[in-house]
Amino acid sequence: MRLYDNLIAETLKAIADSGNVRSFPVRGNAWKCNASSEFIMARDAALELGGSGEPSVNYTCPTTSGKVGKDEILICGRDINEIKGDTAFARIVLLETEDLGEDTDSERAFRAIRELDFVRYHVFPKGYMVRVSAQSNQEQVRISRDALNAGMDFERIGAAYAAKYKAVNLVKHVRIIFITDRKLVEALRPNADKVDSITKTLTHILDGLPTDCGHCSMKSVCDEVDGMRELHLGKSKN
Numbered sequence: 596m597r598l599y600d601n602l603i604a605e606t607l608k609a610i611a612d613s614g615n616v617r618s619f620p621v622r623g624n625a626w627k628c629n630a631s632s633e634f635i636m637a638r639d640a641a642l643e644l645g646g647s648g649e650p651s652v653n654y655t656c657p658t659t660s661g662k663v664g665k666d667e668i669l670i671c672g673r674d675i676n677e678i679k680g681d682t683a684f685a686r687i688v689l690l691e692t693e694d695l696g697e698d699t700d701s702e703r704a705f706r707a708i709r710e711l712d713f714v715r716y717h718v719f720p721k722g723y724m725v726r727v728s729a730q731s732n733q734e735q736v737r738i739s740r741d742a743l744n745a746g747m748d749f750e751r752i753g754a755a756y757a758a759k760y761k762a763v764n765l766v767k768h769v770r771i772i773f774i775t776d777r778k779l780v781e782a783l784r785p786n787a788d789k790v791d792s793i794t795k796t797l798t799h800i801l802d803g804l805p806t807d808c809g810h811c812s813m814k815s816v817c818d819e820v821d822g823m824r825e826l827h828l829g830k831s832k833n
């Protein structure tokens with residue numbers, strides 16, 4: 596699985612170029628999580644990330660090519676305890692996985708993609724309410740006053756996400772990236788749409804899309820993404 600590799604490279608480059616990044620190893624200090632989502636009332640909120648008209652981006656890129664390389668939490672911009680008022684927000688996840696088997700076993704690949712997607716919606720840190728809009732690739736977060744006073748930070752939230760991803764057998768390494776630098780959030784926004792197009796095209800291919808490039812609505816994706824056309828045409832020969 597190398598379809599997302601250009602986007603992974605672009606994301607890491609943009610973050611490095613921002614000159615405003617802190618890196619943490621993934622340690623066993625995950626913020627305590629609830630079993631299910633928690634509703635935080637506006638009157639109990641200390642901070643809103645990615646809401647109130649601020650830009651917000653969320654995407655996940657899996658790869659098997661070694662580009663992720665290690666477990667890491669990255670923070671670009673202000674950490675939770677440094678934020679004053681509403682702020683832009685992005686959470687990006689880069690995953691190094693075992694081979695998803697998309698060339699040989701569509702069912703297995705489908706299950707793997709669903710399992711990885713499941714994680715995104717099933718991490719519930721205490722005092723950290725997530726509202727996801729899958730359609731617009733946005734993620735908004737409301738942080739409670741109690742959580743802020745108890746010392747919540749992105750390193751510990753990231754460790755909670757990392758633990759959940761690492762619990763999936765397929766996942767070898769994970770980098771969880773939090774961004775509150777407005778310029779960087781806006782710069783990375785187009786990547787979320789590209790990730791979406793790749794994932795949709797891949798899903799259609801695994802679902803048995805006919806190999807007719809001349810009449811295919813996915814052509815623009817295949818023209819841009821290295822390996823997508825080879826994957827589909829190679830798969831049809833198998």
Ligand code: SF4
Nearest residue numbers: 807808811814817827
């Ligand atoms: S290889 Fe051709 S048929 Fe297959 S998804 Fe790409 S454009 Fe469509």
